[in-house]
Amino acid sequence: MxxxxxxxTTAASEEVRRAVLAAMQDGFGNPSSVHIRGTNARQTITNARDEVCLLIRGALPEGVTLTSGGTEANNIVLRGIPEAIIVTTSVEHPSVLRPAEAAAEHRVVPVLVDGRADPQAIAEALPASGDVIVSVQWANSETGVIQPVEDIVTTVRSRRPDVFVHIDAAQAIGRIPVHMDGIDALTFSGHKLHAPQGTGALVLGDPEETRLKAQILGGGQEGGRRSGTQNVPGAVGLGVAFRERAKAxxxxxxxxxxxxxxxxxxxxxxxxxxxxxxxxxxxxxxxxxxxxxxxxxxxxxxxxxxxxxxxxxxxxxxxxxxxxxxxxxxxxxxxxxxxxxxxxxxxxxxxxxxxxxxxxxxxxxxxxxx
Missing domain, CATH: 3.90.1150.10 (Aspartate Aminotransferase, domain 1)
Known part of the structure; x- marks a missing residue:
């Protein structure tokens, strides 16, 4: 075929498959355990965060929260500030549009015929006060059209410096250069870039960010932002896939x-x-x-x-x-x-x-x- x-979705690369299998065979420890297998698993997770940052300029490993994919990461952001007004565009992925529709208030900015949003129109949609999240997909999943992210961030910040800016980079990561300049949260799925399905991440511009409330509560893993036993083989595969793309x-x-x-x-x-x-x-x-x-x-x-x-x-x-x-x-x-x-x-x-x-x-x- x-x-x-x-x-x-993409097929996992040969190197990713080998790494995931090895992690399942020999690296099955729980990262929260204190014995040597747990220690090794924690180090594996740490290595994966480092490798994720290879494709995101300005990202810090401590700002990386591993998730089950872009949809979960988007929901962590869009549901993380409960009373926030969400401003987004009419061409977003459903994993952004559906949480936005469930918010207390959301505003949808139309795009031009070329598929790109007018940064000024997004800025004009901002409320004068109160919490607000601006959420924009860096590259559209259907057309591949790239949004003017830098201009959007600059224009929005000039009007409301306190706005929480979220960029969905699921289709951009590994295909165009991406960065954290002026971005509060960047999200993506691993399976668009030859990592295993069920992997992804939320990357915070400020690792000490406190505005987002955790959506999955439990043992406090992932810095308390996403509790639950980490998917060690998935994290390994995600890191290897990102390292492969960064090298070439x-x-x-x-x-x-x-x-x-x-x-x-x-x-x-x-x-x-x-x-x-x-x-x-x-x-x-x-x-x-x-x-x-x-x-x-x-x-x-x-x-x-x-x-x-x-x-x-x-x-x-x-x-x-x-x-x-x-x-x-x-x-x-x-x-x-x-x-x-x-x-x-x-x-x-x-x-x-x-x-x-x-x-x-x-x-x-x-x-x-x-």
Whole structure:
């Protein structure tokens, strides 16, 4: 199979698999235990925090809280200041939108047609007083569009220096440089970057941050921010995956961009009338969301699956009935166009031959559907 759904999840790398297996075989101690196995497990967790920081400029290991993934980390932030007003954008991941909707008050800022938010519009949505959390996804999971995080942080801080700024970096980490400049909390999942599923972290700009109230109470692990016995094998895998990407960041991102760009060029030249959603904006190097006018995206994805190409469309509701992507609708696409859009997302496990082969098969399949 040509797997082009890396924004949903990625396969663990060979080094990650070996490290996780070794941790399960030989490093099974509880990090809270005082004997040698517990001591070794604690050191393993410490090493994982260090390795996480390799991909986040300005991050400190003591500010890293290991979680079960980005959704839990987002909820720790968005539910951590109980009376806070949450300001976010219309293109966020459901793990941000749903907690925001459950808050006492939330404000949703629309995006421009290019998928990017206006920093000034976010600043203008801030309340004049009271606790407030601004939550923005650094890179969109469906289009790969990169938000102007630096400008958002600067503009928001100029109006309300006390705002708690949260950045969801699930699709940005390891694909573009990320940092903690002016950011109070940064969250991500490990499985987008070849770490095991069920891993992720919350990274605090200030390790002594006291505004967030813990959501999981118990033995006080993870600095009291996330109680429960730590997932040692998962932490090992997360750290190894981050170390691998940090060592080869430029090579990896360059390869992703080359494959994505060649793929888009081949598809667009072979199938006239196609358009890349968010293509005029800065994007992470691995993501392509293509509009195939008049084509049923669900049917196209099913046909491509039969040809051993894995890709995806927008979200589906709990009944399983497909819904148009809220991200694409927020960017001004019609429902018909949103229903005709497919996301392709690459990882470093793909090859250029796969990218070009997939483009040929997509062009052939779309031609038969017309």
């Amino acid at each position: 040509i797997y082009l759904d890396a924004n949903a 960041f430029d090579e990896a991102t360059g390869a992703l961009r080359a494959m994505r760009d060649a793929f888009e060029a081949a598809v667009l030249s072979a199938v006239p009338g196609m358009r890349v959603n968010g293509g005029s904006s800065p994007r992470v190097p691995n993501t392509s969301n293509i509009l195939f006018p008049g084509i049923d995206a669900m049917a196209l994805v099913a046909l491509l699956d039969q040809r051993d190409i894995a890709c995806s469309v927008g979200a589906a509701c709990s009944s399983g009935r497909p819904e148009p992507s809220h991200v694409l609708l927020a960017m001004g696409l019609s429902e018909d166009d949103a229903y005709s859009s497919v996301r392709f997302s690459f990882s470093v496990m793909n090859t250029m031959d796969e990218a070009l082969s997939a483009a040929d098969i997509i062009a052939e399949t779309v031609g038969k559907m017309r």
